[in-house]
Amino acid sequence: MDKEALLTNYFSDSLTAEERQLFNQLLENDTKFKEQFEFEKDLKRAIKEKERIQLKAKLQDFETKLKHKSTPKTSNYKAWAIAASIAILLSVGWFGYDNFIKLDYNELYSENFQQYPNTSYTITRGDTDDSTERQAFVAYETGNYKTAIENFEKLDSNAKEYIDFYKAQTYLELNKINSAKSLFKKVISDNVEFVAESHWYLALISIKEKDKQSAISYLEQLVTNYDFNKEKAEVLLDHLK
């Protein structure tokens, strides 16, 4: 077999085991062969780059059109702006202000609360699966929390360890704080998925309930043991102390 055919087969991914062996030998011992190989490999990457640039341009175009369609949403920037303004307040000296600016727990809660996205159960359009779990997550993602909780309640939370966490999220949305609280605590004591996240939400619940001590305690555990929302937790801690 000639060298060119070897290279051709390499690039169309059709080398036999025997050819592969020969190919590797040549690569080691034949500098001209190696040079040709490198040239073709670089060309392959160059063509890929050309296609990539075109694809990216197409996607940017989709993106621009989408942005024109959709209404602006609260973004990360808002969270950062809030964090920054809190930081400025702190550097001025929160202590002095505390006397006449009352700690607004509700605002602190709503600024920091964000529903946890469904990252555990994939819903695809036209899915034939019509399980209770699917119905629960579809409702959860679309904000039908009543339906979501009805379906979550039917599920066996021992079978899928993430269920309790989403159930707690749903209760939180339904303003059933105590149910949410005990489920988040259960997640922590079971030491399953979303332990760090549960600390965060318990801290937020404590803030909502104006229970400063518990909030501080959950946030401190979060900051010391986990990385989830660490920066936000630190800002909140400074704020509360």
Place this chain on the structure above:
Amino acid sequence: MDKESVNNTLEKLRKGDEAAFKRIYEENREKFLNFAKRYNLSDDENIDAYQDAYVIFYENIMSGKIENFTSSISTYLFSIGKYLIMDILKKNKKQVSSEFNLSIVKEDDNFMETIEIEEKSISKEQQLLLTYFETLGKKCQELLTLFYYRGYTINEIMKKESYNSENVVKSQKSRCMKTLRERIKSDHL
């Protein structure tokens, strides 16, 4: 989506169906951005990661690395996206928490082994090749793209482009390569 319609979609993508390319991008966008939120990157970075993940996903379909789906499309995008985001986080020196539980990704991560993710930037030599590749005639560009990008065999190219024989394809390809080399040489030696 059931397996059949998923693989049908894949076939459309492979054939270069523009509408499918756009639809799949839009269908998975929100879900991906929601998923990416937890890494606390900026919105722009998230969109960038989604686009890069989408391009890599598409490349792997085009090159035949993904031949049929063993998971849903979003699972592929999430897995590739996770990889890219981890890379950004590493570069930003933000800590990556062990607490990021990716229940979706965990189960299906094994297919990541077959997926090819290359360095984002290209070398000087590759940049040079890209420049000169674009000076080639349309026919040469097409042939070389089919071969190197799409992973077509000589025989498949012959059938697709209705060449008379494999030898015609081979010699056409050699001529294209020779022109490319000569153009670079005359400018750079």
